[in-house]
Amino acid sequence: xxxxxxxxxxxxxxxxxxxxxxxxxxxxxxxxxxxxxxxxxxxxxxxxxxxxxxxxxxxxxxxxxxxxxxxxxxxxxxxxxxxxxxxxxxxxxxxxxxxxxxxxxxxxxxxxxxx
Amino acid sequence: xxxxxxxxxxxxxxxxxxxxxxxxxxxxxxxxxxxxxxxxxxxxxxxxxxxxxxxxxxxxxxxxxxxxxxxxxxxxxxxxxxxxxxxxxxxxxxxxxxxxxxxxxxxxxxxxxxx
Numbered sequence: 644x645x646x647x648x649x650x651x652x653x654x655x656x657x658x659x660x661x662x663x664x665x666x667x668x669x670x671x672x673x674x675x676x677x678x679x680x681x682x683x684x685x686x687x688x689x690x691x692x693x694x695x696x697x698x699x700x701x702x703x704x705x706x707x708x709x710x711x712x713x714x715x716x717x718x719x720x721x722x723x724x725x726x727x728x729x730x731x732x733x734x735x736x737x738x739x740x741x742x743x744x745x746x747x748x749x750x751x752x753x754x755x756x757x758x
Numbered sequence: 759x760x761x762x763x764x765x766x767x768x769x770x771x772x773x774x775x776x777x778x779x780x781x782x783x784x785x786x787x788x789x790x791x792x793x794x795x796x797x798x799x800x801x802x803x804x805x806x807x808x809x810x811x812x813x814x815x816x817x818x819x820x821x822x823x824x825x826x827x828x829x830x831x832x833x834x835x836x837x838x839x840x841x842x843x844x845x846x847x848x849x850x851x852x853x854x855x856x857x858x859x860x861x862x863x864x865x866x867x868x869x870x871x872x873x
Contacts, residue, residue: 750800
């Protein structure tokens with residue numbers, strides 16, 4: 644069965660430092676891949692998605708993610724963290740050819756930004 | 759106004775009470791979903807609906823029921839609430855035409871506490 648693993652339930656970085664949030668999926672066929680962000684007291688919103696086009700995907704707020712088939716990974720990065728990036732981030736996968744109802748969410752990574 | 763609106767935003771109730779969470783959307787999407795969020799578990803699908811006449815169970819439907827009153831309205835009911843149903847509940851929508859590659863649009867959540 645499809646699964647998604649986010650390494651690290653909590654990541655803390657200094658303002659201006661690199662942000663790296665890790666996501667690995669289990670599938671022999673590359674799925675659709677997503678990163679969602681949840682700000683405090685809000686619903687989730689899409690940061691970016693991979694749907695078998697370019698392997699480097701750029702999203703909102705300066706985030707990007709690179710799909711690496713050989714590593715079954717889809718890590719999220721941002722070169723320079725800002726205080727407003729503090730939130731919970733969810734990696735998610737949908738098997739190729741499936742409907743959105745088959746989406747599987749990772750357990751989430753809480754990102755804290757130190758002044 | 760939000761595209762996906764959930765009411766109530768917060769509710770405290772007692773064991774055995776019937777609770778209804780309501781969701782309405784203005785995005786014009788056919789597909790609607792109810793998810794439950796628990797710390798460290800990500801989001802899990804409770805029920806989903808592809809149109810007014812189509813209701814499907816998700817991963818954790820036991821103890822819950824839903825009603826799709828119209829294309830824009832999808833409500834979740836707990837017939838007899840129990841403490842382990844204390845969680846944050848999200849309604850979401852997606853565009854049929856996007857399939858599994860489509861973005862989920864979330865409401866702001868309904869926090870339910872069962873005492």
